[in-house]
Amino acid sequence: xxxxxxxxxxxxxxxxxxxxxxxxxxxxxxxxxxxxxxxxxxxxxxxxxxxxxxxxxxxxxxxxxxxxxxxxxxxxxxxxxxxxxxxxxxxxxxxxxxxxxxxxxx
Numbered sequence: 001x002x003x004x005x006x007x008x009x010x011x012x013x014x015x016x017x018x019x020x021x022x023x024x025x026x027x028x029x030x031x032x033x034x035x036x037x038x039x040x041x042x043x044x045x046x047x048x049x050x051x052x053x054x055x056x057x058x059x060x061x062x063x064x065x066x067x068x069x070x071x072x073x074x075x076x077x078x079x080x081x082x083x084x085x086x087x088x089x090x091x092x093x094x095x096x097x098x099x100x101x102x103x104x105x106x
Contacts, residue, residue, distance in 0.1 A: 002072050002073065002074050003072070003073045004070060004071065004072055004073070005064060005071040005072075005073065005078075007064055007065070007067060007069075007070060007071075007083070008065070008066075008067040010067075010086045010089055010090055011090075012067070013066070013067030013086065013087070013090045013091075014066075014067075015091065017065070017066040017067065018066050018067065018068060018087075018091070018094075020062075020066065021062050021063050021065075021066035021068055022068070022098060024059070024062075026051060026055070026056075026059050027059050027062060027063055028102055028105075028106070029106055030059060030060070030063060030069075031063075031068070031082065031098070031099065031102060032099070032102050032103065032106045034069065034080065034081060034082040035082065035099050035102075035103075037081065037082060037084055038081060039072060039079035039080065039081040040079060040080055040081065041077065041078075041079055042056075042060060042071070042077075042078035042079060042080050060080060063080075064080075067083060067086065067087070067090075068082065068083060068087065069081065069082055069083060070082075070083050082095075
């Protein structure tokens with residue numbers, strides 16, 4: 001049975017928190033990886049192999065607490081995905097614009 005880590009409700013996602021969360025190169029690269037909408041393994045090999053495990057954990061926490069990602073726990077394994085539908089409901093068109101801009105860079 002899967003469990004999910006705590007995340008803000010859709011109405012609680014704040015624009016300033018989202019902007020702060022995506023204003024980091026490593027977190028931008030995580031968003032590009034998650035743009036497919038699928039759950040990805042949370043290990044460094046699954047998202048950003050170049051980052052130390054604790055650094056990657058910090059970035060995943062920032063993204064989750066800002067409301068950008070959802071983290072699922074299955075046994076001892078963590079998986080993360082982009083909360084595309086929730087973000088589109090809260091800030092229509094914003095995520096598509098961000099991902100389009102990031103696709104040009106990464």
